[in-house]
Amino acid sequence: MSAETQSRPYRQVARAAATEETRRRIVTAFAEALAQRWLDEITLDELATAAGTTRQTVIRLFGGKEGLLDAVVDWMREGVVIRRTLMPGPTAIAVARAVGADYETSGDMLIRLLAQEGRHPGLFTLLDLGRRHHRTWIGEVLAGPIASHPPAEREALTDRLIVATDVYSWKLLRRDAGRSRIETEAAIAALIAAILAARSNDHG
Template sequence: MSSTATRPYRQVARAAATEETRRRIAAAFAGALETGWIEDITLDDVAAAAGTTRQTVIRLFGGKEGLLSDWAERMNEEVMTRRALRPGDGPRAAVHAVLQDYEAIGDMILRLLAQEGRYAPLSTMLDRGRGWHRDWVAKAFATELAARPPRAREALLDQLVVATDVFTWKLLRRDRGRSRAETEARMAGLIAGVLQEGDDRDG
């Protein structure tokens, strides 16, 4: 095989090896987030867990903030998949979707929220997450919101955001020890009550 012919093969192999290294580093950082505080996670620790060097971590991610940003992007893709709704899906489907999401990463979200004041880039990421959740709620309950007078929509949206918040899930699922099915039923009941109250007030 000529050197000209082998060059593209080597480039493909090198790109594949780099992507595999990125995957290992990202997995190592995600694992560290599950057990440690962000401020205590070092690039050396991540590199060692990924079987590479600190310099490689810096070259591929730019540092801890880059690792966190990459993790957030990956999580956002997974969250969007878990929370995907079809046209015509009602409130119960929305509750099921958000419960499915919290069952997967709710504890991690709570862990990050507990560290918000300790690492500035984390606050920026969590603010985006809060905004995304509110936007998701607005879309998931668009029909119910549209049926309200304009002045009442913002208040209803606030209530729906609270009813689907990760802390509402935590109170029921973790603090009270409710089963997943019980938690889903109670959150659905909260939302039904909020919507019914609005109907009664607007009627």
């Protein structure tokens, strides 16, 4: 086996790693832009510059903004799973800290994307996935308290918990009212606890 043949797999691995790193830089640049700009204002040229690559490379790797949105969904999903992983039977403050950690990372981008949902139908898939995931997550991490109520009451209870932990609730406290992260998470935790306690008292 020649030296050229032996070195080929190493070059292929290095090339694949370099491509993956370029993809990561582009997706990061796009996510950062989405948190500060409207979707139709963001250009592939500026993303390429921010990522240290070329417009042609962005197109080759993602095709355009739709492909980039799909990549951001995957990026967000990975982060959400990590930030929202909790021990069984979490306290209200543990749940509040999990959503707080999540929104500190992606909340501003989510708020801006939600404001554009009616203008860009392609955003609906991304945002609806997040809404469904959030509802499922609430049902899982607070399964014990929710299950202690009659089936007919569980949906309404879940609705209240979703409102308390929604990104807009975080925005009202963290951005509009200027509360600190600790204050915001404490307020969300108090809402969760009050909702659970009220429902428990109604049916206890």
